[in-house]
Amino acid sequence: MLANYGYKDGSGEYFIAIDTDKCNGCGACVKACPADVFEITADPFDPLAEKQVAVIKEDHRKKIKYSCALCKPTGERPPLPCTAACEPQAIAHSW
Amino acid sequence: MITAGIDGGARAIKVLILRDGKQLARSSALTGFDQQATVTQALESALQQAGVAREELQHITATGIGRKAISFADSEVTEMSADAKATVSLFPQARTVIDVGAEEGRAIRCEPDGRVKDFAVNEKCAAGAGTFVETMARTLEIKLEEAGALSLKAEKVIPMNAQCAVFAESEVVSLIHSGTAKEEIIRAVHEAMADRISAMARRVGIEREVALVGGVGRDAGFIKALAGKLGMELFVPMEPEFAGALGAALIAAERARAS
Amino acid sequence: MTEAVATAQKREYWRWREYDWRDESLDWKRAGGISVGIDVGSVSSQAVVMCDGKLFAYSSLRTGSNSKTSAQRALEVALQETGMPREKVNYLVATGYGRVNIPFAQKAITEIACHARGANFIYGPTVKTVLDMGGQDCKAIRCDGRGKVTNFLMNDKCAAGTGRGMEVMAELLQIPIEDVGPASLSLPEEPPPVSSTCVVFAKSEALGLLRQNWSKEKVLGSFCLAMAHRTVELLSRVGVEKDFAITGGISKNIGIVKRIETKLGVEALKPSIDPQIAGALGAALFAKALYEKELSGNAKTGS
Ligand code: SF4
Ligand code: SF4
Numbered sequence: 046m047l048a049n050y051g052y053k054d055g056s057g058e059y060f061i062a063i064d065t066d067k068c069n070g071c072g073a074c075v076k077a078c079p080a081d082v083f084e085i086t087a088d089p090f091d092p093l094a095e096k097q098v099a100v101i102k103e104d105h106r107k108k109i110k111y112s113c114a115l116c117k118p119t120g121e122r123p124p125l126p127c128t129a130a131c132e133p134q135a136i137a138h139s140w
Numbered sequence: 141m142i143t144a145g146i147d148g149g150a151r152a153i154k155v156l157i158l159r160d161g162k163q164l165a166r167s168s169a170l171t172g173f174d175q176q177a178t179v180t181q182a183l184e185s186a187l188q189q190a191g192v193a194r195e196e197l198q199h200i201t202a203t204g205i206g207r208k209a210i211s212f213a214d215s216e217v218t219e220m221s222a223d224a225k226a227t228v229s230l231f232p233q234a235r236t237v238i239d240v241g242a243e244e245g246r247a248i249r250c251e252p253d254g255r256v257k258d259f260a261v262n263e264k265c266a267a268g269a270g271t272f273v274e275t276m277a278r279t280l281e282i283k284l285e286e287a288g289a290l291s292l293k294a295e296k297v298i299p300m301n302a303q304c305a306v307f308a309e310s311e312v313v314s315l316i317h318s319g320t321a322k323e324e325i326i327r328a329v330h331e332a333m334a335d336r337i338s339a340m341a342r343r344v345g346i347e348r349e350v351a352l353v354g355g356v357g358r359d360a361g362f363i364k365a366l367a368g369k370l371g372m373e374l375f376v377p378m379e380p381e382f383a384g385a386l387g388a389a390l391i392a393a394e395r396a397r398a399s
Numbered sequence: 400m401t402e403a404v405a406t407a408q409k410r411e412y413w414r415w416r417e418y419d420w421r422d423e424s425l426d427w428k429r430a431g432g433i434s435v436g437i438d439v440g441s442v443s444s445q446a447v448v449m450c451d452g453k454l455f456a457y458s459s460l461r462t463g464s465n466s467k468t469s470a471q472r473a474l475e476v477a478l479q480e481t482g483m484p485r486e487k488v489n490y491l492v493a494t495g496y497g498r499v500n501i502p503f504a505q506k507a508i509t510e511i512a513c514h515a516r517g518a519n520f521i522y523g524p525t526v527k528t529v530l531d532m533g534g535q536d537c538k539a540i541r542c543d544g545r546g547k548v549t550n551f552l553m554n555d556k557c558a559a560g561t562g563r564g565m566e567v568m569a570e571l572l573q574i575p576i577e578d579v580g581p582a583s584l585s586l587p588e589e590p591p592p593v594s595s596t597c598v599v600f601a602k603s604e605a606l607g608l609l610r611q612n613w614s615k616e617k618v619l620g621s622f623c624l625a626m627a628h629r630t631v632e633l634l635s636r637v638g639v640e641k642d643f644a645i646t647g648g649i650s651k652n653i654g655i656v657k658r659i660e661t662k663l664g665v666e667a668l669k670p671s672i673d674p675q676i677a678g679a680l681g682a683a684l685f686a687k688a689l690y691e692k693e694l695s696g697n698a699k700t701g702s
Contacts, residue, residue: 046548046549047551049548049550049636051552052555052556053557054557055600060633080670089508089547092506092508092509092685099418107555117503
């Protein structure tokens with residue numbers, strides 16, 4: 046499943062997509078993220094699955110553009126810590 | 141040499157007249173339906189104050205969202221350039237300027253000579269600009285000018301969950317109903333706004349010193365909240381809403397000199 | 400006082416009328432498993448009761464100030480006249496905004512998961528894309544033939560594209576919310592869409608258009624078109640696969656639905672059961688699955 050966390054408002058679209066088929070629940074993103082936006086839990090969108098996956102914490106979902114601001118400077122952008130840390134490449138940012 | 145800067149903002153038109161780098165006069169008018177008429181009117185009133193005839197203006201530079209519509213200007217400049225120029229002239233030690241206007245928030249990193257190095261913008265969402273505080277003040281039935289003083293009186297910071305001006309209005313209404321003090325509510329509004337503005341500013345890589353300009357620079361509650369989030373003091377000019385017009389007038393002088 | 404009544408009526412459309420339904424022909428006493436789903440939303444609450452996976456009874460009521468009592472009331476109303484005591488319920492799943500505050504639910508499940516499952520029941524296994532436009536959020540869900548979510552997004556940050564945004568515009572133009580759809584379609588040709596997405600800025604834009612002597616209907620049309628456009632953009636993030644369904648309060652606004660259909664070139668399915676109960680229905684279906692899982696687990700560990 047592709048879980049898109051984030052929003053679209055007047056200024057643009059800000060979504061982090063987590064591919065739960067690829068995510069192995071290893072928690073590397075949790076450790077890598079300086080803004081502490083990830084957590085590993087039972088998949089809230091697939092209640093019958095047993096798997097633990099990464100999700101974006103509830104209180105970041107409506108302000109993810111700002112939560113991620115530090116990793117996304119206006120100048121040259123270094124690789125994002127979360128996507129770099131995710132070995133199965135389950136994380137994608139829309140902006 | 142006499143030049144004028146005109147800032148065609150979303151909410152107000154600001155005009156500022158300079159003679160040899162010194163301010164002669166300034167005036168502002170609410171952006172009306174007929175923008176041309178409003179601009180002309182604001183310019184006339186500034187000229188009158190300055191005791192200067194229109195023909196004496198050597199160069200007029202326009203800035204702001206509405207700059208394209210100011211047809212009689214000799215040149216135009218972006219809001220970022222105007223802000224950076226004005227800031228460095230007002231505070232020579234400033235390297236970052238945060239401009240929060242009615243409909244847009246901006247952070248600009250400047251060169252020592254007032255050129256733009258880098259910038260970030262919050263636009264097209266009322267939650268990221270002055271309109272947010274304005275709307276909440278209206279919901280609280282307080283005047284915008286009172287918001288600052290009231291906010292400073294708050295004893296504690298309560299969280300504000302809504303990240304949208306429309307939903308925040310409902311949140312403010314339910315806070316009022318639950319008996320939360322107005323001071324605390326407006327403080328929460330200021331903190332929420334400062335959260336968004338500081339995150340935006342961090343994207344440009346904040347370099348000291350930092351100045352705050354734009355209409356929201358009159359709001360002591362917001363200044364305190366933003367300074368708190370950034371962990372540093374902010375330089376705020378006496379008339380922060382005229383920074384754009386000042387920058388435009390300074391750039392007009394440069395251009396007049398060059399031609 | 401009169402003003403309060405007026406606002407209440409104005410908001411009525413998004414709150415829905417209260418109703419309940421039951422299948423008198425079904426004998427619940429012979430059911431092997433009774434599962435219940437309760438959806439406590441920000442404006443309305445539904446309870447669905449199923450016997451062995453068959454729809455038995457449901458209710459849809461206004462949400463009160465307390466999630467727990469709202470859930471309790473919804474269940475009571477659904478069960479009234481059935482003679483079924485609450486103790487007969489084998490498994491209860493809560494969903495919706497208030498789901499975590501319902502202590503008598505065995506499990507809380509997200510609206511997205513429940514919605515997909517509920518839509519699968521209502522529209523059948525061919526439904527692959529569900530757009531749910533509610534009072535305070537907008538969800539785009541893709542699901543497989545069994546109602547399992549494959550791709551989703553939920554936009555609850557921004558009022559644009561939600562019932563609240565529509566309400567703000569209707570209030571500004573002083574048009575009763577239920578007339579918005581037909582009024583916006585009463586134009587000889589489509590006006591250009593308003594350029595601001597943000598509801599706050601769109602409001603100022605609308606005032607400007609009125610000053611330019613645009614009719615209220617034209618302003619509405621322009622706003623509805625922008626809203627439809629925005630929704631289609633949002634949908635494109637998850638992709639649209641047929642069959643396509645629109646649920647939630649805005650699905651009753653023909654001015655939005657028609658424009659979304661035109662933009663997508665796809666017609667939305669017509670429901671056989673009120674899609675308003677999709678969330679609660681999905682929750683009840685999960686309750687059934689979880690109850691069966693529990694039983695088989697007990698069977699393994701027991702004896
Ligand atoms: S971009 Fe940075 S802040 Fe955002 S989720 Fe990734 S690691 Fe965290
Ligand atoms: S409606 Fe709210 S979230 Fe959306 S753009 Fe406007 S202020 Fe921002």
